[in-house]
Amino acid sequence: MFTEKLKEVTLANHQQTEKILVGKLKSMRSVQDYITILSSFYGYFGGLEKQIERYLNPSNMADYEERRKTAAIADDIKVLGGTVPAVATGDELPRIENCLQAFGALYVIEGSTLGGQIISKMIQNHLPIQNGAGLSFFNGYGDNMQQMWTSFKELLNKAAMTPADEETMAEAANQTFARFKNWLEK
Numbered sequence: 001m002f003t004e005k006l007k008e009v010t011l012a013n014h015q016q017t018e019k020i021l022v023g024k025l026k027s028m029r030s031v032q033d034y035i036t037i038l039s040s041f042y043g044y045f046g047g048l049e050k051q052i053e054r055y056l057n058p059s060n061m062a063d064y065e066e067r068r069k070t071a072a073i074a075d076d077i078k079v080l081g082g083t084v085p086a087v088a089t090g091d092e093l094p095r096i097e098n099c100l101q102a103f104g105a106l107y108v109i110e111g112s113t114l115g116g117q118i119i120s121k122m123i124q125n126h127l128p129i130q131n132g133a134g135l136s137f138f139n140g141y142g143d144n145m146q147q148m149w150t151s152f153k154e155l156l157n158k159a160a161m162t163p164a165d166e167e168t169m170a171e172a173a174n175q176t177f178a179r180f181k182n183w184l185e186k
Helices: 002-009 011-026 031-052 070-079 099-111 116-126 142-159 163-185
Strands: none
Touching: 002 011, 002 142, 002 163, 011 031, 011 116, 011 163, 031 070, 031 099, 031 163, 099 142, 099 163, 142 163
């Protein structure tokens, strides 16, 4: 199955990015620190979603709108009293010039929802968050998380029809992780 291969070939970049993010989460001491983390996600994912939507949208991916993350991140930032930042552009982002590259980039965004529930609990345990305010991004799809991840993997497996398709998606996913790592390090 392609998604298993994709997980393997992106593992190093995924782990490097995750290490930086976990460090930021562990050093979080205030709501402002959390807003800063959310702002990093918004900036990068916001720019990335703008590139992805040129190739993926409701006409070729029925649940695409439901998979967009930046509105939830912006809402979280505002609810916590922060200001929504500008989005990444140009060389800060991976090159996305076709549907396969868009799927590879979206793999990274969708994967971020998997750890979100753990991150949400961690944030609630360390910060004065009331009634889940500011946690809609990390709560992701809620009880539908596994169903959404499974349907996304099925979509990727169908889209990767040849070894060249697989390579294109994997390269885009790796570029997305690498550029996100750079973005988080700023």
